[in-house]
Amino acid sequence: MEERGRSTVLDHFDGIVVPGDVFSKPANEFWALVCLWSGMEYLYRQCVKCDETVRQRLNPDGKFMISGFGNLPGTEDVPKALLTCAFHWYAISACQYVRTVGAIAHRHDSDRPRPREYVDSVIPEVVAFRDKVAAHFAWTTENKKDNEAERAASVLPPLAFVNDAYHVGANVLHVRRAGKSSDSKSISPWSLSRVHERLRQRYWPEAASSEERSSTPAD
Numbered sequence: 001m002e003e004r005g006r007s008t009v010l011d012h013f014d015g016i017v018v019p020g021d022v023f024s025k026p027a028n029e030f031w032a033l034v035c036l037w038s039g040m041e042y043l044y045r046q047c048v049k050c051d052e053t054v055r056q057r058l059n060p061d062g063k064f065m066i067s068g069f070g071n072l073p074g075t076e077d078v079p080k081a082l083l084t085c086a087f088h089w090y091a092i093s094a095c096q097y098v099r100t101v102g103a104i105a106h107r108h109d110s111d112r113p114r115p116r117e118y119v120d121s122v123i124p125e126v127v128a129f130r131d132k133v134a135a136h137f138a139w140t141t142e143n144k145k146d147n148e149a150e151r152a153a154s155v156l157p158p159l160a161f162v163n164d165a166y167h168v169g170a171n172v173l174h175v176r177r178a179g180k181s182s183d184s185k186s187i188s189p190w191s192l193s194r195v196h197e198r199l200r201q202r203y204w205p206e207a208a209s210s211e212e213r214s215s216t217p218a219d
Helices: 028-058 080-108 115-122 124-134 148-153 192-203 205-214
Strands: 002-004 007-011 016-019 067-069 160-162 165-168 174-177 180-183
Touching (some): 007 080, 016 080, 028 080, 028 165, 028 192, 080 165, 080 192, 124 148, 148 180, 192 205
Antiparallel strands (some): 002 007, 007 016, 067 160, 160 165
């Protein structure tokens, strides 16, 4: 978060600014943002290590387009169960974070989008995964908003390594039952590391800049 005098920028893309230095002694909703972001950063660091390990093994020169599911050769030691949970945890935390920023913005300016509209505009792919997989498996509910393919897809192993990063939602399932067809396209693919890097630019660009500097070799 960037502080400007006696105000703080919450969203650098949409220009959401609140009065005061709200993160010097954060409380209430601002303390919640600090906690959520800390957890999201932790999950990102774990995930990006897995991404880099597999990329170095499968595509070290970046010459190929890779798309693979399951236990790809060379990925046997990747903690896929924990990585799957990391996507679940991240989806819930990211939606909480973005929605809270949206709620703060709407309370300061009622012309701003409502929290649900805001989070849908910022991370729609993560919202879909959160709603049908991470918050609760669609398979366990009888929600009429979910179709048969989405219910089945919600409990299938979700990880795929695509374009040098682990993704969920990359496999589209088609189901035909009782003469009715459905698919799981609403659970669209997303990468935890790529989404987080995007959110860093929106919410904490100084953190992204700091990491870039720390990873640059000294002359």
